[in-house]
Amino acid sequence: MRSRTERTVLTVIAVALVAAAAAAWWTSDQWLPHAGPWSEQAWKKITRPGADTLPPGKQQPAAQARSAKGAASEPLAPQPRKCVRDGRTTYTDQPCPKGSQELPVDGAVTSLPQ
Secondary structure (H helix, E strand, C coil), rough: CCCCCHHHCCCHHHHHHHHHHHHHHHHHHHHHHHHHHHHHHHHHHHHHHCHHCCCCCCCCCHHHHHHHHHHCCCCCCCCCEEEEECCCEECCCCCCCCCCCCEECCCCCCCCCC
């Protein structure tokens, strides 16, 4: 059983956390537009870590990383492209056709048609 002082301190902490959560929810329209891009970037870095997230002693130079992936005998995979024209989106590994706008591909592409 906890002492009266411990229960009082834990109750005060719980009430403060509930009040802070309520205040954050109440004012979210003011701070959420500023925190949104930062949180998306942090989420991408957490879920898709790259070479820049390795500890300083384990990072490889770009040339060494390329040679570690595979020799020059392996062809490089074509980079996917997202082409938008008249509201229609097409994904391809070729240059976008004339009159269409090339946009960055969000996320990972698992396969491209032959």
